[in-house]
Amino acid sequence: MDSALSAHRLVKSYRGKRALDGCEFAVPEGAVTALVGPNGAGKSTLLALAAGLLKPSGGELRVFGEPPTGRTHPRVGYLAQNRPLYGRLTVAETLRLGRAFNQRWAQRRAVQVLDQAEVPLDARVHTLSEGARTQVGIALALGREPDLLLLDEPLSALDPLARDETLRLLMGEVADRGMTLVMSSHLLSDLHDVCDHLVLLIGGAVRLTGPIEDLLAEHRVLVGPASRAASVDGVVQASSTERQATLLVRGESVPEGWAGEQPTLEALVLGYLRAARAR
Numbered sequence: 001m002d003s004a005l006s007a008h009r010l011v012k013s014y015r016g017k018r019a020l021d022g023c024e025f026a027v028p029e030g031a032v033t034a035l036v037g038p039n040g041a042g043k044s045t046l047l048a049l050a051a052g053l054l055k056p057s058g059g060e061l062r063v064f065g066e067p068p069t070g071r072t073h074p075r076v077g078y079l080a081q082n083r084p085l086y087g088r089l090t091v092a093e094t095l096r097l098g099r100a101f102n103q104r105w106a107q108r109r110a111v112q113v114l115d116q117a118e119v120p121l122d123a124r125v126h127t128l129s130e131g132a133r134t135q136v137g138i139a140l141a142l143g144r145e146p147d148l149l150l151l152d153e154p155l156s157a158l159d160p161l162a163r164d165e166t167l168r169l170l171m172g173e174v175a176d177r178g179m180t181l182v183m184s185s186h187l188l189s190d191l192h193d194v195c196d197h198l199v200l201l202i203g204g205a206v207r208l209t210g211p212i213e214d215l216l217a218e219h220r221v222l223v224g225p226a227s228r229a230a231s232v233d234g235v236v237q238a239s240s241t242e243r244q245a246t247l248l249v250r251g252e253s254v255p256e257g258w259a260g261e262q263p264t265l266e267a268l269v270l271g272y273l274r275a276a277r278a279r
């Protein structure tokens, strides 16, 4: 399958300090990718590079096989974390701007998003809640009918119902149009149900990536005697009480005397995050 987004030895530095340091990954077309990692890991930087708003300092990033040109690719939609919108415009005027600036524009789709979220078209943007501003940003991004949609923490300001509805709407775009979706988020439990791909960034490097099903199948959470924890191979992260150890291991085998099961996405990511913090 072709990649919608791929990176090879990708580096981005700000004033000599590396925010991304040799990233390698590929997101297949039509995938729904969770971009996760701790604060400052480089998620926003990666999305801004993919959107063409920043230039790599080294290595390569490709969007549908081509390096970004410094402008947002016509097939790409992007919603930045700070939701840049003109506060004094109404929502309807904001959509008009969207239509004016984009050759491809699906007004009905954009309005549908806002109707569903009950965002009034005549409201001025600065009067909206953060959640409603996010919905306006998503409507603007989907109005472009992007083949690749990059969303930087789209769920963070939304209440649980709005989160659920937004995810359903995005999944609809993926199912109906084959759109590729890459979204950064800290909300691992929300991502589990909708994402099929993972890019885990830690300290500017990709620590784990691939289809989520494969990654889960390649790991085990083992529970067993703390006294024998040192003899287990492939340990990613360990925690233990005096008698019992809980290990996240890379590998499918379960040693004798241990109970083992596949991790959840949350347990997998938390294990890698804890391991990185302990280093």
Ligand SMILES: Nc1ncnc2c1ncn2[C@@H]1O[C@H](COP(=O)(O)OP(=O)(O)OP(=O)(O)O)[C@@H](O)[C@H]1O
Residues within 6 Å of the ligand: 014, 015, 018, 019, 037, 038, 039, 040, 041, 042, 043, 044, 045, 046, 081
């Ligand atoms: N414009 C900038 N100038 C200088 N340093 C920057 C700039 N933008 C980001 N950084 C630094 O680059 C690193 C990565 O930041 P980035 O915002 O990409 O991380 P993030 O994973 O999106 O974090 P968060 O989860 O907190 O949003 C951080 O150390 C940050 O301080």
